[in-house]
Amino acid sequence: MGGLTERPAAGGAQRLETALLIRAYSAGLFPMADTREAADVFWVEPRRRGVLPIDGFHLPRSLARTLKQERFLHSHDLAFGAVIRACAEEAPGRAQSWINPTIVDAYSRLHAEGHAHSIETWDKDGRLVGGLYGVRIGAAFFGESMFSRATDASKAALAHLVARLRLGGFLLLDTQFLTAHLARFGGHEVRRGAYMAMLDRAVLQTADWARIDQDSGVVAGGAAGWGAVAAGAAGAAASGAVAGARAGRGLAEVPPALPAGRGPSGKRIVQLLSQTS
Incomplete structure (x- = not known):
């Protein structure tokens, strides 16, 4: 092209x-x-294209246990820039990246236009510890990249994404390539012809990215947790801990305010992924 x-x-x-x-x-x-x-x-x-079945997503027991323990707070589209930069940075086992300044610029503009989204995972101190980003067209979501700075943080973000897509009526979760990591969650490859049939159908349908946020269980479950994170972030900022972390390895990406109900609780994610369609 x-x-x-x-x-x-x-x-x-x-x-x-x-x-x-x-x-x-x-x-x-x-x-x-x-x-x-x-x-x-x-x-x-x-x-051959990697796809992750939305209704056939496999939630490992260990990850379900982590989510139920509410080790993380979950949000969407709260720190897109921080997420894509974290996906591009060097990490253990990943010295290089395919995400260059051109990619960062283009997808940041896609996000501003409402076509690209991020999922964020935060620890209880308000630090961004995991996340992913991708592109949405119709009822298709194209996963681009993910990162993790804490055990299970990116897996939790993936589980949040699939729960969001499932409740919103999405038809396709494109992972581009199949990795051993994604295969653990039910990911598999399809030939180009089969993929194009799935793609053509999905992009012409409508889906609701925000449906999970309108669910009363999500809002009620998220409010208390987000309040705690906001209070913790404010305290860390006052003590200079956040600034110090940013000056170090950039582990803290705390936005000015963390609104209540910005994402589902871990228990709600497990509940949605455990439901049969």
């Missing part, structure tokens, strides 16, 4: 237009960069 990128000036960074990105995803393509320092991106169209 040539012509999906523009270079605004000689030697300048490549720019991806959001409307063209939506067209590319709807046609089964997505962009990547060779490294986080690369100036250009290239388009990918896998012959």
Whole structure:
């Protein structure tokens, strides 16, 4: 799909237009960069596509136990910029990244337009410890990347995402490629023809990203926890702990305010994923 990128000036960074990105995803393509320092991106169209069944998602018992213990607080679209930057940074076992400045810029604009979303996982001290981001078109969600700074933090974010998609009536969760990690949750590969049939159907349907937030159980379950995180974050900021962490490894990404009910409780996530359709 040539012509999906523009270079605004000689030697300048490549720019991806959001409307063209939506067209590319709807046609089964997505962009990547060779490294986080690369100036250009290239388009990918896998012959075998990774998908994670929304209704057939496998929730491991250990993760269900972690969620029920409410070790994390869950939110969506509260710190998109922090999430995509964390996905691009170096981590144990991941020295490089395909997320370069062009990708960060394009998906940040997609987020501002309401087409890209993030899921965040916070610890009780108000630190961003896990999350993921992706693109939504119709009833399809295209997962891009995830990160974790605490045990089970990214897994908790994935469980939150699937619960959100299931309640919202989504039809497709595209993971691009299949990894051993995703296979543990029921992920599998499909051939391009089968994938395109799934994609064509999903992008033409409607789904409700915010349905889980309108559920009374979510709001009631989230309010007390978010209040505690907000109070803890305020105390940490007053003592200088948050600033110190940011100056160190950037472990604390505390927004100015953490509103109540911004995400489901861990128990609610388990409940939704345990229901049969």
